[in-house]
Amino acid sequence: MGSFGGDLSRRDFLKLCGTSAAILGLGSSAVPKIAAALEKAMVRRPSVVWLNFASDTGCTEALIKANYPNTAQLLLDMISLDYNETIMAAAGTQSEEAREAALKRGDYILIIEGAIPTKKGYGMIARREMLDIGREYAAKARAVIAVGSCATWGGVPAGDPNPAGLKGVYDALGVEAINLDLCPVNEGILVATIVDFLLTNRIPERDSFGRPKIFYGQTIHDQCERRAHFEAGRFVERFGGKEEELGYCLYKVGCKGPMTYANCPKFRYNDRVSWCIGAGGPCIGCAEPYWVDKFAGFYERLPGVKIPGIEGVEAGADKVGMVAGAATAVGIVAHAVGTKVSGRLKEKPPPKAGEKTPEERG
Ligand code: SF4
Numbered sequence: 001m002g003s004f005g006g007d008l009s010r011r012d013f014l015k016l017c018g019t020s021a022a023i024l025g026l027g028s029s030a031v032p033k034i035a036a037a038l039e040k041a042m043v044r045r046p047s048v049v050w051l052n053f054a055s056d057t058g059c060t061e062a063l064i065k066a067n068y069p070n071t072a073q074l075l076l077d078m079i080s081l082d083y084n085e086t087i088m089a090a091a092g093t094q095s096e097e098a099r100e101a102a103l104k105r106g107d108y109i110l111i112i113e114g115a116i117p118t119k120k121g122y123g124m125i126a127r128r129e130m131l132d133i134g135r136e137y138a139a140k141a142r143a144v145i146a147v148g149s150c151a152t153w154g155g156v157p158a159g160d161p162n163p164a165g166l167k168g169v170y171d172a173l174g175v176e177a178i179n180l181d182l183c184p185v186n187e188g189i190l191v192a193t194i195v196d197f198l199l200t201n202r203i204p205e206r207d208s209f210g211r212p213k214i215f216y217g218q219t220i221h222d223q224c225e226r227r228a229h230f231e232a233g234r235f236v237e238r239f240g241g242k243e244e245e246l247g248y249c250l251y252k253v254g255c256k257g258p259m260t261y262a263n264c265p266k267f268r269y270n271d272r273v274s275w276c277i278g279a280g281g282p283c284i285g286c287a288e289p290y291w292v293d294k295f296a297g298f299y300e301r302l303p304g305v306k307i308p309g310i311e312g313v314e315a316g317a318d319k320v321g322m323v324a325g326a327a328t329a330v331g332i333v334a335h336a337v338g339t340k341v342s343g344r345l346k347e348k349p350p351p352k353a354g355e356k357t358p359e360e361r362g
């Protein structure tokens with residue numbers, strides 16, 4: 001039985017330290033140090049308030065269903081999760097009281113899951129507007145983590161026509177968050193972010209969209225196991241064809257990997273077993289801000305990507321240009337966004353919905 005207040009073994013704990021070290025780009029020699037520092041941090045068990053707004057709770061699901069090790073339990077051993085309406089035992093008035101007590105104490109890490117309705121009456125908890133609750137709790141937080149693409153930039157719920165005016169944390173609250181894009185968030189990234197924060201007491205270096213560069217510094221395309229097929233001009237032309245069987249590149253059937261910054265090929269989903277492209281589906285770009293409108297239709301070819309061996313740039317719809325502008329044409333070459341900024345949103349806030357990116361402004 002575990003020595004950390006839960007049902008987990010020392011072996012699981014060390015496994016988490018090892019996984020976190022790998023995700024954070026540290027060698028195995030860092031594992032004992034991480035373990036010692038975490039044990040120290042776990043004594044304090046920092047308070048965490050997890051607010052759910054407009055979403056399908058997929059990020060909570062992703063976290064609690066992870067095994068090898070049981071990530072959720074380990075996380076619960078490290079922190080004091082004072083409020084999470086999905087998994088807490090308390091309900092009704094009791095749960096509201098637990099949340100208010102955490103607010104009174106202050107100095108908690110605030111995790112927000114789900115988009116925030118900015119129009120009145122579209123999203124309420126205990127007769128209060130989600131927008132007001134978000135503002136109130138963000139004001140007293142020591143750090144805000146937006147988990148999943150709904151919380152970062154609105155995600156699926158904010159897709160056109162968006163009658164509720166749903167927005168992500170920055171657009172709705174004007175608050176700087178550590179943005180963990182992806183739909184759902186990869187639980188390993190969330191745990192590593194919390195581990196990193198507990199170890200360093202610092203917000204990680206982020207790109208201009210608030211994403212930790214360590215997880216979002218490279219395109220899917222640059223890390224993709226099918227990249228050799230792309231370079232050789234071997235593409236799946238349609239689903240069900242021979243090329244699909246052969247595992248060729250999915251660019252022509254809609255893959256948005258050339259314009260999507262995330263580490264899915266390395267980190268994978270479902271206990272690290274597989275990921276979208278590994279399972280045969282094109283990347284639909286869920287790690288990118290405003291991806292639902294920016295990348296619809298999901299099986300349409302991404303415009304502006306230079307195909308090896310073919311002169312010029314692919315022609316295509318202008319949807320992607322709406323957000324990515326000129327950067328699209330060189331999307332598979334460089335992550336200009338990530339290299340230009342310091343990662344501190346205080347110094348350089350990300351663009352709001354409809355606002356031009358630094359690349360578009362030139
Ligand atoms: S286009 Fe998609 S499938 Fe092809 S190499 Fe790039 S990321 Fe992989």
Ligand code: SF4
Pocket residue numbers: 182183220260262264275276277282283284285286287
């Ligand atoms: S591979 Fe693409 S669609 Fe799949 S989770 Fe990663 S960013 Fe999202």
